[in-house]
Amino acid sequence: MSDHSPCLNCGACCATFRVSFYWGETDSAPGGDVPTQLTEQITPYRACMQGTNQPQPRCVGLMGTVGEGVRCSIYEKRPSPCRDFPFHGENGLDSPDCQRARAAHGLPPLPSNPTRPRLIPIVAA
Template structure:
């Protein structure tokens, strides 16, 4: 079983959607995102260059979707990128992730997490004194 995130061999979200965020996240406004990697979309929003047009490919994405990928500004990335995950906060599957992966012929990322999620459920059940197992 691999502990490596399926995101490290994906990158589909970086090449499927416009990555928009509040302009205050840009360095010139006191944020962390390098200005030279962004475009102003509206008076209040900016986006990552490369995500404003088709084909979409964020300028910070290194590699091709479906292969080994990384982000040039990972530690400085936008809140939009920080909040995008395989699962939603409530634990449900992020359908946007699934759609992005499908564009590149990749299976849902949840498939790669299934063994880890099952182990977590078992561990939670073992820690819960109200759940008993019949042997």
């Protein structure tokens, strides 16, 4: 995550969505990284981060206050849904899920396409 990432003071996604993934991502499986003690088994093949399978989810790995300053306590060992979740504006793309999570926590929306480069039309002579 870059220093300009809005994720460093947001964390809304970690306190809005269930973070479920294949159980083989846990450290109880060969090659897995996600700490098993921080997960909950959903099915024989699916696990989720503790705290995210609740009516008011909040990942056990989230430290800090949503909207003020947060960090992931297992950032280097986070599961694939966390690695794959784009923040709004990442690579110049919109993320409706990011915006929805922010709204759920009363945070203002991030600007639309804040990093998308402007295209300048080429005029033929």
